[in-house]
Amino acid sequence: MTEPRATDQAAGGDAGGYSKDYWDQVFEQLGKRTLFKVALAILAVLYASAIYAPLIANDRPFVLEAINYKEYGQAHRTLYPVTLGLNSLAKKSPEEYLEDRTEGSTQTFDEALSAELAAASGRVELMLSYLPEEAEGRAVLAEYMTKVEAGIAAARARDTETATATMKEVKDVAKRIRAELAPPDLDDPEAEGLELIGQKSYPLWESVSAWEIFFMVLWALVLLWPLWNRAWNALLLRGDRARIRRHRRLKWALVLGLSLLAAGGWKATIDGSLNFAAAPYKAALTSGEIVATRAVFPPVTFGFAETSSGEFFRPPTWSDKAEIDDEGYYVRGPRVPEPDVITGILPDPAPVEVRHGEPDRNAKWRRPLGTDSLGRDFLVRALWGGRISLSVGILSAAILLVIGTVVGAIAGYFGGWVDFLLSRFIELLLCFPVFFLILLVVSVVPPDFVPPIFLIVVVIGLIRWTGVARLARGEFLKLRESEFVIASEALGLSPARTIFRHILPNAMGPVLVSGAFSVAAGILTESGLSFLGFGVNEPIPSWGALVNESRNPEHWWVILFPGLLIFVTVSCYNLVGEALRDAVDPRLKD
Amino acid sequence: MLNYIVRRCLWMIPTLVGITAFIFVVIHLAPGDPATVMVGVASGGEMQGDIDYEARIEKFRAEHGLNKPLWVQYLDFLGPFNLKDSGHEWFGGTGEDNYSGVLALDFGNELQRKQVPVMEELGRRLKVTVPLALVSTLITYLLAIPLGIFSANRQGTLLDGVVTVKLFVLYSIPSFWAGLVLILIFGKTGLDWLPVVGLHSPDAAEMGRGEWIWDLLLHCVLPVATLSYGGLAYLSRQMRVGMIDVIRQDFIRTARAKGLSEKSVVFKHALRNSLIPVITLFASILPILIGGSIIVEYVFSIPGMGGYVYDGLLLRDYNVIMATTTFSAIMTLVGILLSDIAYALVDPRISYD
Numbered sequence: 003m004t005e006p007r008a009t010d011q012a013a014g015g016d017a018g019g020y021s022k023d024y025w026d027q028v029f030e031q032l033g034k035r036t037l038f039k040v041a042l043a044i045l046a047v048l049y050a051s052a053i054y055a056p057l058i059a060n061d062r063p064f065v066l067e068a069i070n071y072k073e074y075g076q077a078h079r080t081l082y083p084v085t086l087g088l089n090s091l092a093k094k095s096p097e098e099y100l101e102d103r104t105e106g107s108t109q110t111f112d113e114a115l116s117a118e119l120a121a122a123s124g125r126v127e128l129m130l131s132y133l134p135e136e137a138e139g140r141a142v143l144a145e146y147m148t149k150v151e152a153g154i155a156a157a158r159a160r161d162t163e164t165a166t167a168t169m170k171e172v173k174d175v176a177k178r179i180r181a182e183l184a185p186p187d188l189d190d191p192e193a194e195g196l197e198l199i200g201q202k203s204y205p206l207w208e209s210v211s212a213w214e215i216f217f218m219v220l221w222a223l224v225l226l227w228p229l230w231n232r233a234w235n236a237l238l239l240r241g242d243r244a245r246i247r248r249h250r251r252l253k254w255a256l257v258l259g260l261s262l263l264a265a266g267g268w269k270a271t272i273d274g275s276l277n278f279a280a281a282p283y284k285a286a287l288t289s290g291e292i293v294a295t296r297a298v299f300p301p302v303t304f305g306f307a308e309t310s311s312g313e314f315f316r317p318p319t320w321s322d323k324a325e326i327d328d329e330g331y332y333v334r335g336p337r338v339p340e341p342d343v344i345t346g347i348l349p350d351p352a353p354v355e356v357r358h359g360e361p362d363r364n365a366k367w368r369r370p371l372g373t374d375s376l377g378r379d380f381l382v383r384a385l386w387g388g389r390i391s392l393s394v395g396i397l398s399a400a401i402l403l404v405i406g407t408v409v410g411a412i413a414g415y416f417g418g419w420v421d422f423l424l425s426r427f428i429e430l431l432l433c434f435p436v437f438f439l440i441l442l443v444v445s446v447v448p449p450d451f452v453p454p455i456f457l458i459v460v461v462i463g464l465i466r467w468t469g470v471a472r473l474a475r476g477e478f479l480k481l482r483e484s485e486f487v488i489a490s491e492a493l494g495l496s497p498a499r500t501i502f503r504h505i506l507p508n509a510m511g512p513v514l515v516s517g518a519f520s521v522a523a524g525i526l527t528e529s530g531l532s533f534l535g536f537g538v539n540e541p542i543p544s545w546g547a548l549v550n551e552s553r554n555p556e557h558w559w560v561i562l563f564p565g566l567l568i569f570v571t572v573s574c575y576n577l578v579g580e581a582l583r584d585a586v587d588p589r590l591k592d
Numbered sequence: 593m594l595n596y597i598v599r600r601c602l603w604m605i606p607t608l609v610g611i612t613a614f615i616f617v618v619i620h621l622a623p624g625d626p627a628t629v630m631v632g633v634a635s636g637g638e639m640q641g642d643i644d645y646e647a648r649i650e651k652f653r654a655e656h657g658l659n660k661p662l663w664v665q666y667l668d669f670l671g672p673f674n675l676k677d678s679g680h681e682w683f684g685g686t687g688e689d690n691y692s693g694v695l696a697l698d699f700g701n702e703l704q705r706k707q708v709p710v711m712e713e714l715g716r717r718l719k720v721t722v723p724l725a726l727v728s729t730l731i732t733y734l735l736a737i738p739l740g741i742f743s744a745n746r747q748g749t750l751l752d753g754v755v756t757v758k759l760f761v762l763y764s765i766p767s768f769w770a771g772l773v774l775i776l777i778f779g780k781t782g783l784d785w786l787p788v789v790g791l792h793s794p795d796a797a798e799m800g801r802g803e804w805i806w807d808l809l810l811h812c813v814l815p816v817a818t819l820s821y822g823g824l825a826y827l828s829r830q831m832r833v834g835m836i837d838v839i840r841q842d843f844i845r846t847a848r849a850k851g852l853s854e855k856s857v858v859f860k861h862a863l864r865n866s867l868i869p870v871i872t873l874f875a876s877i878l879p880i881l882i883g884g885s886i887i888v889e890y891v892f893s894i895p896g897m898g899g900y901v902y903d904g905l906l907l908r909d910y911n912v913i914m915a916t917t918t919f920s921a922i923m924t925l926v927g928i929l930l931s932d933i934a935y936a937l938v939d940p941r942i943s944y945d
C-alpha cells in the first residue's frame with residue numbers, strides 16, 4: 003500500500019525534487035471529491051454551532067450594566083436599624099453585654115462589634131457602588147463610615163463615654179442618609195429621585211468554563227486553518243515541500259498548545275464557574291426591579307433550560323397555528339380553546355410572559371423550531387444538544403479505535419496462540435447483540451451513580467472495538483512480512499517500537515476510515531438510547547432525548563427537527579468515511 | 593458437514609454461558625434491585641410509613657432467592673435444580689418446586705407481576721416479534737438482491753448514481769426517526785392511510801377472518817418498513833459491490849465470449865458467485881433486527897419481545913432480562929451458524945471438514 007514513512011526524511015534532502023508522500027496523495031484524492039468537501043463543511047458548521055452554543059443562545063447577557071433598585075433599596079432601608087444596633091451596643095460595657103446577650107450566643111463583645119461593623123460597611127459599600135462619582139451622597143456615606151469606625155475603636159478601647167457620644171453622631175448621619183439617599187420610587191416614574199449609576203458585569207463570559215474556551219479557541223484555529231496554513235507555508239517555509247511536511251506536526255502542536263494556553267489563562271483569570279441564576283434575574287429585569295442601562299444579549303436570548311409556562315408545545319412561530327393572543331389563547335388551529343360544555347367557561351388564561359430582551363410574543367423568529375412540554379425553546383435545545391450528541395460520537399469512536407488498534411496490532415504482530423486467543427475472544431464478543439447489551443448496561447446503572455452519557459461512551463467503546471481490531475489485525479498480518487519490519491527487527495528494536503512507530507503509521511489508513519464510520523454509528527446508538535429515555539439527565543438536552551419529548555404526531559416539530567440533525571450528521575460522517583476509504587486505499591473502492 | 597454443525601452447536605454452549613454470566617453479573621452488581629422497585633411500585637401514592645418496609649424487601653428477596661450468593665443465583669438460573677428456599681430438598685429447599693432454570697426451560701415468574709411465568713409471556717411476545725423479523729429479513733433480501741444487480745449492471749450511469757445515493761441516505765436515517773416520520777406521513781396527522789398503533793384495531797375481536805388478516809397486514813406495513821430499510825440499504829450496497837467484483841472476472845468474460853445471452857451471464861454465472869458475501873451478512877442482520885425491534889416496538893406500541901425487554905429493564909425484572917438476553921443470544925448464534933452453513937452451500941470451494 004505505501005512506502006514506509008522512513009522515506010519522508012530521505013526525500014527532505016533533495017531540495018528541488020518533491021515526491022508526494024502517502025498523506026499528500028490522500029489529501030489530493032480527497033480534494034477531488036465535492037461531496038466530501040460539502041460533508042466536511044456541514045460537519046464543521048455543526049461542530050461550530052455546538053461549541054459556540056453558549057455564545058449563540060444563552061439567557062445571560064454578554065455585558066450587563068444595570069441598576070438593581072431592589073438591592074440598593076434593601077441596603078438603604080436596613081442601614082438605619084443596623085446603626086441603632088451599633089448605638090445600643092456601644093453604650094454597653096463588655097460585662098453588660100455578656101449579661102444581655104441572647105441565650106445560647108457565644109459571641110464576645112469584640113466579635114459582636116466586628117459583626118456590626120461588617121454589616122454597616124457592607125451596606126455602605128453597596129450603596130456607594132451605585133452612586134455616581136460626583137454625587138453629594140458619597141461624602142455623607144464616607145462621613146458615616148469614619149464615625150462608625152471611630153466609635154467602634156472607642157468601644158474596643160472600652161471608652162464607653164466617647165463611644166456613646168460618637169454613636170449618637172452616627173445616628174444623626176444615618177438619619178440624613180435615610181432621608182437623602184432614598185432610591186427613586188419605581189411605581190411613580192414622575193417622582194424626582196436619586197440618580198444612580200449601573201453596575202457593569204459580564205454574566206455570560208463569567209459562566210463560560212475553561213474547557214469550553216479550549217474548544218472555542220481550538221475550533222477557531224481549525225476553521226481558520228486554510229488561511230493561516232497558506233500564509234505559514236508561503237511566507238515562512240517559502241513553499242518548500244519537505245519543510246512543509248516536517249512542519250505538519252508542529253502546526254498541530256501549536257494549535258493544541260495555543261488552545262491549552264487560552265484555557266489555562268481563562269481558568270487563572272476569569273475562572274468561569276459563576277453560578278448565575280439567569281431566570282430570576284431576567285424576571286427582575288422584566289418587572290423593572292433591575293433596570294438595565296446596557297445589556298448585550300446573544301442572538302438568541304433563551305437559555306437551554308429556561309421554561310415558559312404559557313408556551314408548552316408551541317408550534318414553530320412562523321406557522322400560522324402558533325399565534326397566541328393576550329390571554330395566552332391560541333388564535334387558530336387545533337389548540338384554540340373551547341368553552342366548557344356545561345359551564346361555558348373558557349379555560350384559565352395563561353398569558354405568555356415575554357421577558358427582557360426576548361422577541362415579541364408573536365414574532366416570527368421567537369420560537370423558530372417550536373417548544374417542548376415545559377415551553378423550552380427547541381432551537382436552543384437543539385444547539386446545546388449537539389454538544390452531547392456530537393461529542394459522544396467522537397469520544398466513543400476514539401475509545402474503540404484505541405482498543406481495537408492495540409488488540410488487533412498485538413494479535414496480528416505476534417500471531418500464534420496470542421492471535422488464536424484474541425480472535426476467539428473477538429468472535430465471542432461478536433455474538434453479543436450490541437444494542438441490546440449497551441441498552442442493558444446503561445439502564446441498570448442509576449443515573450446519579452455515573453452520568454449516563456459517560457456510561458454510553460465507555461460502553462460503546464468497550465463493545466464495538468471488534469471491527470477495528472479485525473481490520474488492524476489484517477493490516478498487521480500483511481505488513482509484518484514486509485522488508486521494513488524485518489529491518490526494524492534486525493536492528494534489534496523492541497516489539498512495541500516496531501508496532502507503534504513503524505507498522506502502525508502504515509496501517510493507520512483503514513483504521514481511520516472505520517473511525518469515521520464508528521462516529522456515525524456512535525451517534526446513532528446514543529440517539530437511540532436517549533430516545534428510549536436512557537440517555538442524558540434532565541435538563542441537559544441531546545438530540546435523541548429531544549425526539550423523546552413527545553410521540554404525539556401533532557407535535558411534528560419535536561419529531562422532525564432533532565431527527566433531521568441526527569440524520570444530517572450521520573450522513574456526513576458516512577460520506578466522509580466513504581471518501582476517506584477511497585482515498586486511503588483505492589482498491590477498497592466499489 | 594453434519595459433524596461440523598454438531599461441533600458448532602456444542603461450541604455455542606460455552607459462548608451462551610459466557611454471555612449470560614456476563615449479563616447476569618452486570619445486572620446484579622448494579623446498585624438497586626427488583627425488591628426496591630417492587631416496594632416503590634406497590635406503595636404507590638399512599639404512605640404507609642416504613643414499618644414493614646424492610647421486612648417486605650427481605651421477604652421478597654428470600655422468595656426469589658436474591659439473598660443467596662451470586663454464584664448460587666447463577667446456578668439457579670442455569671438449572672435444572674431450583675436452589676431457592678422453595679427448591680429441591682438436596683440443596684436445603686422445601687421441595688415445593690424442584691426444577692427451574694434454563695435447562696428446565698423455566699425462567700421463573702415475572703418479579704413484579706407475580707403470576708405470569710416469563711417463558712409463557714415470552715412465547716406470546718415472540719409470536720409477534722419473530723414473524724415481523726422474518727418478514728422484514730425476507731423483504732430486505734427480496735428487494736436488496738435485485739436492486740444490487742440492477743445497480744451493478746448499470747454501473748456508472750446516472751440511474752446507478754441516484755440509486756446508490758438514495759440507499760446511502762437511507763442507511764444514515766436513525767430507525768426511531770424513520771418510524772416516527774412514517775407515522776407523521778401516513779398517520780392521522782398526514783395522509784391518514786395506515787393505522788400506526790399496535791398490530792390490531794381495537795375492534796379486531798369482532799372482525800371476520802378475512803377482515804382480521806387485512807387489518808393485521810395494514811398494521812404491519814409501517815413497522816416492517818421501519819425494520820427493513822436499514823438492512824435494505826446495507827445489503828443492496830454489498831450486493832452491488834459483490835456483483836461488480838464478479839463481473840470483472842475472467843470467467844464472466846469467457847461466458848460473454850461464448851456468446852451467452854446477457855440474462856444467462858448475469859443470472860446463471862455472476863449471481864451465484866456474488867451472493868456469497870450477501871449471505872454471510874445474514875448473521876449480522878439478525879442481531880440488528882433484535883436490537884431494532886426494541887425501538888420499533890416502542891415507536892409503534894407493539895407488544896413484542898422488544899417491548900418486553902424495555903419493560904423488564906424499567907422494572908429491573910431480572911427474570912425478564914435474563915430470559916430475553918438468553919433468547920436473543922441464541923437467535924444471534926443460530927444466525928451466525930445458518931450463514932456459515934449457507935456459505936458452504938453456495939460456495940462449493942468451502943468445506944468445513
